[in-house]
Amino acid sequence: MVITSAVTDPEEQTQSLHSTFASRYVRDPIPRFKMPEKCIPKDAAYQIINDELMLDGTPRLNLASFVTTWMEPECDKLIMASLNKNYVDMDEYPVTTELQNRCVNMIAHLYHAPIGDDEAAVGVGTVGSSEAIMLAGLAFKRKWQAKRKAEGKPYDKPNIVTGANVQVCWEKFARYFEVELKEVKLTEGYYVMDPVKAVEMVDENTICVAAILGSTLTGEFEDVKLLNELLTKKNKETGWNTPIHVDAASGGFIAPFLYPCLEWDFRLPLVKSINVSGHKYGLVYPGVGWVVWRSKDDLPEELVFHINYLGSDQPTFTLNFSKGSSQIIAQYYQFIRLGTEGYKNIMENCRENARILREGIERTGRFNIISKDVGVPLVAFSLKDSSQHTVFEVSDHLRKFGWIVPAYTMPPDAQHIAVLRVVIREDFSRGLAERLVSDIVKVVDLLDTLPSPLSTKKAHVVAVANNETSEKAKKSALETQKEIALYWKRLVDGKRVGAC
Amino acid sequence: MPQKSMAKKTAYEKIREELKLDAKPKMNLASFVTTSMEEECNILMMESFNKNYVNMDEYPATTQLHNRCVNMIARLFNAEIGENENAIGTGTVGSSEAIMLAGLAFKKKWQNKLKAQGKPYHKPNIVTGANVQVCWEKFAMYFDVELRKVDVGEGYYVMDPTKAIEMVDENTICVAAILGSTYNGEFEDVKLLNDLLLQQNKKNGWDTPIHVDAASGGFVAPFLYPELEWDFRLPLVKSINVSGHKYGLVYAGIGWVIWRSKEDLPQELIFNINYLGADQPTFTLNFSKGSSQIIAQYYQLVHLGREGYQRVMEKCKENAMVVKQGLEKTGCFNILSKDNGVPLVAFSLKDTSHGDEFKISEMLRRLHGWVVPAYPMPSGAEHVNVLRAVVRAEFSREMAEKLVLDIENVLQELGKLGPKYTPKVTKIAKRKIIVRESNKHHKVLAA
Numbered sequence: 001m002v003i004t005s006a007v008t009d010p011e012e013q014t015q016s017l018h019s020t021f022a023s024r025y026v027r028d029p030i031p032r033f034k035m036p037e038k039c040i041p042k043d044a045a046y047q048i049i050n051d052e053l054m055l056d057g058t059p060r061l062n063l064a065s066f067v068t069t070w071m072e073p074e075c076d077k078l079i080m081a082s083l084n085k086n087y088v089d090m091d092e093y094p095v096t097t098e099l100q101n102r103c104v105n106m107i108a109h110l111y112h113a114p115i116g117d118d119e120a121a122v123g124v125g126t127v128g129s130s131e132a133i134m135l136a137g138l139a140f141k142r143k144w145q146a147k148r149k150a151e152g153k154p155y156d157k158p159n160i161v162t163g164a165n166v167q168v169c170w171e172k173f174a175r176y177f178e179v180e181l182k183e184v185k186l187t188e189g190y191y192v193m194d195p196v197k198a199v200e201m202v203d204e205n206t207i208c209v210a211a212i213l214g215s216t217l218t219g220e221f222e223d224v225k226l227l228n229e230l231l232t233k234k235n236k237e238t239g240w241n242t243p244i245h246v247d248a249a250s251g252g253f254i255a256p257f258l259y260p261c262l263e264w265d266f267r268l269p270l271v272k273s274i275n276v277s278g279h280k281y282g283l284v285y286p287g288v289g290w291v292v293w294r295s296k297d298d299l300p301e302e303l304v305f306h307i308n309y310l311g312s313d314q315p316t317f318t319l320n321f322s323k324g325s326s327q328i329i330a331q332y333y334q335f336i337r338l339g340t341e342g343y344k345n346i347m348e349n350c351r352e353n354a355r356i357l358r359e360g361i362e363r364t365g366r367f368n369i370i371s372k373d374v375g376v377p378l379v380a381f382s383l384k385d386s387s388q389h390t391v392f393e394v395s396d397h398l399r400k401f402g403w404i405v406p407a408y409t410m411p412p413d414a415q416h417i418a419v420l421r422v423v424i425r426e427d428f429s430r431g432l433a434e435r436l437v438s439d440i441v442k443v444v445d446l447l448d449t450l451p452s453p454l455s456t457k458k459a460h461v462v463a464v465a466n467n468e469t470s471e472k473a474k475k476s477a478l479e480t481q482k483e484i485a486l487y488w489k490r491l492v493d494g495k496r497v498g499a500c
Numbered sequence: 501m502p503q504k505s506m507a508k509k510t511a512y513e514k515i516r517e518e519l520k521l522d523a524k525p526k527m528n529l530a531s532f533v534t535t536s537m538e539e540e541c542n543i544l545m546m547e548s549f550n551k552n553y554v555n556m557d558e559y560p561a562t563t564q565l566h567n568r569c570v571n572m573i574a575r576l577f578n579a580e581i582g583e584n585e586n587a588i589g590t591g592t593v594g595s596s597e598a599i600m601l602a603g604l605a606f607k608k609k610w611q612n613k614l615k616a617q618g619k620p621y622h623k624p625n626i627v628t629g630a631n632v633q634v635c636w637e638k639f640a641m642y643f644d645v646e647l648r649k650v651d652v653g654e655g656y657y658v659m660d661p662t663k664a665i666e667m668v669d670e671n672t673i674c675v676a677a678i679l680g681s682t683y684n685g686e687f688e689d690v691k692l693l694n695d696l697l698l699q700q701n702k703k704n705g706w707d708t709p710i711h712v713d714a715a716s717g718g719f720v721a722p723f724l725y726p727e728l729e730w731d732f733r734l735p736l737v738k739s740i741n742v743s744g745h746k747y748g749l750v751y752a753g754i755g756w757v758i759w760r761s762k763e764d765l766p767q768e769l770i771f772n773i774n775y776l777g778a779d780q781p782t783f784t785l786n787f788s789k790g791s792s793q794i795i796a797q798y799y800q801l802v803h804l805g806r807e808g809y810q811r812v813m814e815k816c817k818e819n820a821m822v823v824k825q826g827l828e829k830t831g832c833f834n835i836l837s838k839d840n841g842v843p844l845v846a847f848s849l850k851d852t853s854h855g856d857e858f859k860i861s862e863m864l865r866r867l868h869g870w871v872v873p874a875y876p877m878p879s880g881a882e883h884v885n886v887l888r889a890v891v892r893a894e895f896s897r898e899m900a901e902k903l904v905l906d907i908e909n910v911l912q913e914l915g916k917l918g919p920k921y922t923p924k925v926t927k928i929a930k931r932k933i934i935v936r937e938s939n940k941h942h943k944v945l946a947a
């Protein structure tokens with residue numbers, strides 16, 4: 001950057017002698033709405049921003065998120081060195097592109113894609129599972145439209161069948177790409193998509209059935225094998241040839257290492273595409289996802305653009321174009337650094353720590369465990385007795401100890417159940433698990449001494465009846481008030497917890 | 501995936517060695533995307549690499565910075581909002597996502613309008629110049645919108661507003677103008693388009709809006725040509741996108757889209773979700789992503805301020821002039837870029853009897869290491885080939901002078917060569933030659 005200003009103003013000269021905190025820059029109001037007129041020295045800019053960011057939460061204490069928050073320093077070095085590489089510029093950075101292709105091949109083989117040892121897999125790196133799912137959904141939509149056009153049938157009302165436990169990006173996909181979302185409702189005790197009900201909902205306009213490997217809410221793996229069998233039968237009867245997509249955003253890097261015999265991937269013939277988040281159990285910082293297709297036929301050619309980018313021909317099929325290369329390189333680093341053995345060790349540790357946490361919570365005698373043993377390593381639990389206090393209060397009090405453990409209600413038709421969810425990531429050690437259990441016990445004991453809030457007895461959710469403005473069930477007015485209060489409380493509490 | 505793990509150092513060294521074969525960004529004059537930032541900013545970026553931007557509850561300060569950037573950029577584009585009012589906009593991964601969001605908003609608005617009128621709404625179209633960047637074609641293909649392209653002509657390489665409005669009909673969701681055409685950096689005449697479209701809208705009552713794709717021009721025009729009316733000062737402009745990673749001076753991976761007002765972003769496209777226990781609105785295609793580039797953008801806006809950006813852009817423009825004048829002096833080139841535009845120089849050969857633009861590009865790369873791409877103009881002027889050298893912030897005066905010298909040198913070399921460079925070699929094969937040659941060159945650099 002060639003913007004070193006030639007200092008002509010004498011006042012500016014003396015300014016450069018002062019330490020940053022002595023300068024006028026930390027006295028002036030921080031620009032919030034308008035770009036400032038003048039420039040300020042780099043140290044001042046750095047300090048101002050650094051100080052503001054101190055008020056952010058500490059990523060590692062955040063037990064709410066699946067997303068990776070720690071990587072080895074060697075990897076950090078690689079990331080730093082490739083910050084300035086524009087991933088899409090394949091001609092300029094051919095090696096970075098090569099690394100992406102290698103990652104795609106490795107992931108495809110991990111999922112038993114029917115390709116030869118030296119054959120290139122069909123897949124692409126994305127910014128996250130949202131983009132991956134949109135690409136996969138687009139491919140299905142196009143394929144289905146082409147099929148219907150060839151049959152001379154109407155093709156303007158595509159739909160997709162999935163469980164009500166889907167992550168929001170499926171709803172986004174449905175809304176943005178004008179596909180109807182048919183959700184299989186959950187029931188108390190069964191918090192994932194029921195394959196039998198799902199297959200019933202399939203009709204000739206269904207572009208695919210989406211199964212989730214690692215439900216967001218409970219970490220459970222849906223029974224893809226059963227879905228495949230039932231759907232194969234139905235396809236035989238109807239001739240519709242409905243395919244399956246597996247959203248393995250969290251489970252895609254768990255199942256192959258912990259449960260290699262579980263059949264959920266391309267071993268099942270109806271599975272045509274799979275997406276996985278590199279930034280969850282792929283153990284990379286936020287910003288990378290992957291989508292792989294079974295074969296070339298499953299990705300319609302017309303969606304692939306061949307463009308003249310900076311003078312050379314290159315195919316592109318992603319929603320995003322220019323973006324940084326760091327995460328792709330970090331993903332490759334993890335693959336070769338850990339290998340399948342390394343990933344297996346890490347996932348086994350996670351599972352073990354989840355077990356410790358789960359047993360500790362069970363021992364308190366106050367909670368029901370909603371998550372399953374076989375699944376993504378997380379523990380989802382609800383209060384046995386919610387008449388006096390709710391999980392939202394538990395969550396709130398845990399914040400005081402520094403833990404971020406979210407509480408939320410289940411989707412329809414199990415809205416009356418509210419759970420707390422702790423995600424066990426790579427950097428969540430046994431020590432932390434034991435400390436969390438003891439803090440949960442403290443919170444529960446504390447709540448016993450507190451009066452119950454007058455308003456709601458149980459977490460209560462009212463399903464919205466009006467229009468398409470919100471896909472998720474709206475909460476009752478009281479509940480919304482509570483949540484708003486909670487939000488601000490957290491904001492304030494978070495400031496005390498996050499700093500120094 | 502290998503079975504066994506390997507030591508961290510080994511993995512690191514392995515990858516680093518491989519990556520040495522990637523090109524060095526500095527000599528790359530093909531791309532607009534920023535390739536160098538200050539050390540302080542690098543530190544800030546590294547520290548926030550593990551922050552998942554979408555987690556607003558966990559990282560409220562990062563979210564704050566994002567909102568401030570949106571506000572600053574909206575005011576840079578003269579959005580009609582009060583002093584302390586929050587602007588409507590969002591950060592994206594790049595202009596591609598920004599354009600898709602803007603396009604989606606137009607499509608929804610148009611559909612609602614036609615539905616209310618009881619008319620069919622299955623055939624939306626968008627009018628734009630043939631010089632659009634590929635993401636518009638992607639948008640059209642992925643979201644089932646017909647793309648109506650206005651052909652360019654020899655000597656006029658951007659969208660002609662008069663021709664554009666002729667193509668508008670009641671199914672047009674918007675007309676997209678480009679501020680800073682990819683091919684030659686020219687600014688399209690948005691004001692004229694606005695005036696003509698206003699007239700047409702009065703006649704037929706269709707109310708067709710304008711979107712300005714200011715991917716490259718958005719951070720140039722406000723500083724170099726503040727009088728130029730192209731943004732929200734024109735009443736029909738409803739949304740603007742700009743790339744933070746071009747003249748916004750941030751590394752690859754950040755773009756912005758701003759809407760004029762709340763009415764221009766249909767509520768139904770915004771999702772209010774319960775993310776990790778807290779309620780928050782989201783309207784982007786991507787969800788989880790890193791926060792680094794957002795923080796870097798804020799750093800640049802605050803560190804440089806208007807004064808700083810202006811200085812950078814003026815410098816770029818000066819250096820572009822140096823290159824342009826140097827090329828003109830050789831007498832061999834036609835300059836296709838305009839002085840008032842994005843700082844780049846687009847030029848074509850007056851006489852191709854000793855070699856065409858592709859040959860020049862290849863020789864520049866092979867002999868001198870410059871990456872200056874050559875490509876044909878869009879539909880309507882495909883017979884014209886152009887070379888394009890982008891002047892970024894890190895392109896110094898010395899580099900500008902050296903580029904001119906090297907181009908002169910290449911011309912001399914060509915003059916020495918005998919008969920016409922045979923066009924029997926197809927374009928793809930040419931490309932392969934160039935890539936092969938450049939790889940050889942890079943391997944030499946790496947060793």
